[in-house]
Amino acid sequence: MCGIFGIYPHKQASRITYLGLYALQHRGEEAAGIVSRSGNKVYLRKAQGLVSDVFDEKTLVGLRGDMSIGHVRYSTTGSSNIKNTQPFYTKSRIGDIAIAHNGNLTNAVKLCSDLGEKGSLFQTTMDSEVIVHLLAHSPVKEPKEAITWAFKQLQGAFSVVLMLNDIMIGARDSFGFRPLCIGRLDKAYVLASETCALDLVGAEYVRDIEPGEIVFITKGGIESIKPLAVTKCASCIFEYIYFARPDSNIFGHSVYEARKNLGKQLALEHPVPQADLAMPIPDSGTYAALGFAQAAGIPFEIGMVRNHYIGRTFIQPSQFLRDFRVKVKLNPVKDILKGKRIALIEDSIVRGTTSRARVKTLRAAGAKEIHMRVSCPPLCYPCFYGIDFPTKKELIASKHTLDWIRDFIGVDSLEYLSLEGMLAAMPLVKDKFCTACYNDAYPVKPGKNISKRILERGSVYV
Amino acid sequence: MCGIFGIYPHKQASRITYLGLYALQHRGEEAAGIVSRSGNKVYLRKAQGLVSDVFDEKTLVGLRGDMSIGHVRYSTTGSSNIKNTQPFYTKSRIGDIAIAHNGNLTNAVKLCSDLGEKGSLFQTTMDSEVIVHLLAHSPVKEPKEAITWAFKQLQGAFSVVLMLNDIMIGARDSFGFRPLCIGRLDKAYVLASETCALDLVGAEYVRDIEPGEIVFITKGGIESIKPLAVTKCASCIFEYIYFARPDSNIFGHSVYEARKNLGKQLALEHPVPQADLAMPIPDSGTYAALGFAQAAGIPFEIGMVRNHYIGRTFIQPSQFLRDFRVKVKLNPVKDILKGKRIALIEDSIVRGTTSRARVKTLRAAGAKEIHMRVSCPPLCYPCFYGIDFPTKKELIASKHTLDWIRDFIGVDSLEYLSLEGMLAAMPLVKDKFCTACYNDAYPVKPGKNISKRILERGSVYV
């Protein structure tokens, strides 16, 4: 998972990109980068860390120019490496290229191998570098034609923001897996993964880039082409369930309302009539819990309080303090929980271990009954389009029954929202979504060696 | 404001103190320190920064021994200085002393001046150093007698945790301004400002230290004396309103429930019949808003979403982005707010500028009507007992009418909870509280030169 942003032309381009990335920080906490352009000069800054760590006043002043793109990167096991930060920048025979990419190419290994045989040297394991090498081998040098030629050869998920000389380009793959929207700020166009980034920089939402669409932004305005054959829209439903910020609109609709609707639908499908209160597992379950409580007509309470000081540098205490990690993030409010029957709302269950720990804490704080309700169906299949789920083996629902999971987590009852219920609660018509992680219906087949590239890379920065 | 913690005797004393301070971080973000004791050796670590920045595995291992006390410090203008970190430690003729102090002595300037004339050299501007110099001048050397002799000369607010050789001491002034409770973990006694610290370290709540009480904790157990004349209990009501964590019990009662009660009382006193929804200004108004919504029977919504990545290193954007600081912390959820009539719940109003900015943001997001309800009376008087309010001049309610403030903040209506309503919502009987910041009823007169000491200190660390 990643977040991408771009703006052109604006005098404060890099500063606005910084703010945009700040708003998109939840899409990637591992690394951040900005590339800007002034005249024929390109300025870069990227590093591991949060946006607020990577940039300071001095670096922002140094990132000159009126065009700027940025990227925040999610941690993926094994490739946590300074070189694997974006945007990826290079000079090439068709000009200066910088690219920020969100998604996962399913034919990257094949492309990589073909290009390597032609003498290409890869510096990173990122899909974005593959795209740039393709561009450097384009049979045509004219920018828009080269872009089109290269994008036609990509398979899988890609929402990208790209600088090619004095053109800023935005594009989504033909399935529209990942979000990307267009905004307007003064005379500039803005590209962003989610609308919360537009809100923060004060830009007005214009529209989403459509699946298979490429937009070219120049000083003269915006131009759109749709050279990629669109067979089916398959927007990632998990963005609504968990990933996007609640105050964003994605794929054209409010995430907050989608989540509340999921909670309402859940109250209809799987009510907890005896519950004294409904409470979320913070923060992601909050909005579904609000919907559940309103639909069920029971009080909404914040039964666990989040510690705002959790940071990356926190020291693990030794074993004598069991369940410490759980407690330090969320402290149960005993007076609220003691003797109560609770409808506990989760957004989703991946491995089940976190849910189990939370439930244990609630029991210790005196909860009498705990009825867990999950606002999506069981997660059973991995994602090949950019969500960093664990392997199928590790997804608890892929190999255990509902009863087993209920007992493992330690709740009095456990119910998942149905696939139909989930789709009914969504703002889009149901065939617009990719739901492969729930029902194995992959819109595009992944290449066989999807993860081979990373594994065969034997270099380690120390 | 500060948070204090102590534990003795426990093999993991400093590590548990670290966790206790972590739970009390909201009481002071400026600096943190721990002093521990093993045999006759004393170990210290204190520095500016958050608890998680100041300590790491290595420092915790270095803080040896079975006795440990700790402190987190709130930023106070003008004295943000590495020397002004606590615990304050020194050798003296009565032995090794380390002290962590929460509160504000009203006769510190007088004590300081008298001691200086006797040849005492002050290293800091902290009340805790004054207490230690007093101890070093005690006419009696026996620890308990020296402690009693010294504490009898202190005026104002002090909750302290103190190490004197192999004794750990906890004490509250005779008015009981600041909280301090006793817990039990294995065979050790724990002292903490709030119960959330007991929860995190897994300690069991025993009782609060009483106003005017001093407890001496040794390996043999706990001993209590009450040498300080108690005229009146005057616990700080603002701890319930704003300062303490919602998941804590202080002065023996739940903060969460107190805040919900304030919200319910507010809904009775000042309903907003036409409201479509009730929402808090996060995070402090959340619990009063829950109470308000439940009492009023209207939906509770989270109309502004908090950004979890706000850190200390954040760069100020230039002026072209107005209201940025407000937006970056809390982003309004447009789809929830558009066209709505809102009951907006604040816990308190100090200068009014933050409320004003929030309201502006809500208007921009489409809110139709905004009715602000404040869960305490107007703040009109400064605090001399440890809450870092601005001067009287800067308290908006001390010089402006309700109508003026309503217009300044920009809401359609504005109402404060009454003093009687506030006290009625409290878990304690009403004459147990200090409400001086609301009604000028100071339990103990401040010294004339309360702030002179800091001003006359002319040394600056660069």
Next chain:
Amino acid sequence: MCGIFGIYPHKQASRITYLGLYALQHRGEEAAGIVSRSGNKVYLRKAQGLVSDVFDEKTLVGLRGDMSIGHVRYSTTGSSNIKNTQPFYTKSRIGDIAIAHNGNLTNAVKLCSDLGEKGSLFQTTMDSEVIVHLLAHSPVKEPKEAITWAFKQLQGAFSVVLMLNDIMIGARDSFGFRPLCIGRLDKAYVLASETCALDLVGAEYVRDIEPGEIVFITKGGIESIKPLAVTKCASCIFEYIYFARPDSNIFGHSVYEARKNLGKQLALEHPVPQADLAMPIPDSGTYAALGFAQAAGIPFEIGMVRNHYIGRTFIQPSQFLRDFRVKVKLNPVKDILKGKRIALIEDSIVRGTTSRARVKTLRAAGAKEIHMRVSCPPLCYPCFYGIDFPTKKELIASKHTLDWIRDFIGVDSLEYLSLEGMLAAMPLVKDKFCTACYNDAYPVKPGKNISKRILERGSVYV
């Protein structure tokens, strides 16, 4: 200028490389890097800074394996950039390649441009990357053949240490501009720019790599080929004059003795009969001054004492203290200088400004007469083979007469060693040297656009 080092096979390969680089630190203070190899895995660490800053115990432990090469880099204006650190590492169709390069290719721009048209993307402005791209385009994949094919296309100066899969390779261009020697440590072969690196790691000197020679080091031993046509030996004489460490042997001979010989020759050509003492401008003039004093039979004194604490972080004082930078490095010893007639020995004069400042300081300390003697001829021409001289314009001797320079520097007399004298003092026969910086006799013509590559690169890391 750069220093290079390699060792294979040795269990402590990276640690020994670290020590080797430490010994070669004078050849490049800007950046340092090590690449090691264990099994099929490659480990990297490179960064800007001194060797002792770039590596610590943890990084050395992380640099696993029995093959290791390293590089220290000299600062060159305009390309001081984290990406421009060596060794340069990449995967390619012929295998894993890492390279450390000392020298300057004269046809790099042409090679770069040809490769770019074939789709190659350049990450850096370093010659070493050009060599690797060439290797990736080799028509043959067999390692030794590919190496030979690529090296045949290089023009200019290159001493390189290279890892290609499980082979370590050392090579010098056919003119032998830069030094590179072979040593033996236990069962391992060592490659190093100077023998001081062999001394420090305890390796035994075997021989120099010959001009135009390539050696392949495997676990089975060492193999040598000489595929590059050798027309003339042109070893850099400036390595003896100034650059190499006095305790090294380069091109097979002692630098210390060469410098003493230069001083003796200087005393013969340009004696200072009236001198009370001979002193160097430390540290580089020390050995020539020793030779001068011995040949002239006058006392050798250390008239200026070097401050050992000069570091990179030193703050410039404001203008009120003139000549401060000069004084802080070298303080004159007044009692030694007062009223004396001095033979002042310099190794070489580049811009003349430093010499001028030193002389001024000596005058202020009371020196009566100062007769400067320079242990090489006037520097008049730039170097295209790796010495970072300023442009011709900035070389004081390229545009001024001896008298003018004498007056500029402010000495009573000034004499340079003659070209013949310099060559006579050298341990090798005279036609083995490149003396182009003195007499314009460039052994190989530089490409026209020698510096264009760097200039046209418009990207800046901030």
Next chain:
Amino acid sequence: MCGIFGIYPHKQASRITYLGLYALQHRGEEAAGIVSRSGNKVYLRKAQGLVSDVFDEKTLVGLRGDMSIGHVRYSTTGSSNIKNTQPFYTKSRIGDIAIAHNGNLTNAVKLCSDLGEKGSLFQTTMDSEVIVHLLAHSPVKEPKEAITWAFKQLQGAFSVVLMLNDIMIGARDSFGFRPLCIGRLDKAYVLASETCALDLVGAEYVRDIEPGEIVFITKGGIESIKPLAVTKCASCIFEYIYFARPDSNIFGHSVYEARKNLGKQLALEHPVPQADLAMPIPDSGTYAALGFAQAAGIPFEIGMVRNHYIGRTFIQPSQFLRDFRVKVKLNPVKDILKGKRIALIEDSIVRGTTSRARVKTLRAAGAKEIHMRVSCPPLCYPCFYGIDFPTKKELIASKHTLDWIRDFIGVDSLEYLSLEGMLAAMPLVKDKFCTACYNDAYPVKPGKNISKRILERGSVYV
């Protein structure tokens, strides 16, 4: 050992103090500090590290005012602690006091204990704090009288620079153990441990402060009093032998010349007729070696070359590389040493282990005979006046014969300069020196518990 500096009144006071400390860095590498004064405000900066690490442009700008004193501190085992940095600053009943101290009080324990009984709290283990506490207990408040009263109670070695409100004070104990001189820069007076600091800041040397003298520097000028009874001058001879910089004058005479004289005397007393060359163990033996070579009429050579990059962060290589630490600092020049008979000049021998390692290296480089000559007598007794020698036990000459030491070090012959020879080579008449470390003739008896104070301090910063 420490270095001290002060200047008043000068607009660039702190910046000049910074430069002065820079020149005195060899007197203490552990910590550095500056205190300045502007109006009634005092500015401080002190920290562990070299002068160039502790200060930067920003801190120097922050150290405002026209009066400034500074201190560099030598590492002493067990008290390496941020609190034990100087200058020590405090407010007191007689005013603002800051003090920088060089030397060692022999009655500090007694003073400390008396003051503690009066209620004084000690923050550090430094003699300078003791002096300040004394000042705060002065029966008279008038500054000059208080200073005189306090200094009269001190025993042992103290050269101090002190700020007391708007007066800068310099003083030396009545024996004159440690150096302290007065200089003039513009209209300001400068105080410095050695004249090399005057040289660097461009100040003119005026005179040394005399033993037992106190000078008071105000805007009006300088005033001198001599209230301390002077019985005997006992300046530290080891400052000439080893400690001071060769380009300094101390106690009124040139260190460089003193060292050369020691070498000449050594050549007379203990010639090495068969020697091919004389060489120093760098850097401290260099000047004696020059004198030796000149007196003996044999060539002076630099047989070991010093590595200029030795820094604090250097990593210890593992044991497989024996003698590495020795080699990394000084690399022998084989071509100079091979087959040679060497007169090897040492300034002094403390434990003998370093000399032994050097000799081993020279043997390995091919030296045929090594005749060590030491430019002072055997060191047999500890110093109680500020030189950080090891205990008597560890001084090799205190328990072993000349023959034993010769064999331990591994030289062919070993001779020390005689006590009479050493004194004869000195610029002062011989009864002006403290030579206790050579002949047990302590001018003032140390207190019994000289080191108890440090030991009984049980606090540790982690």
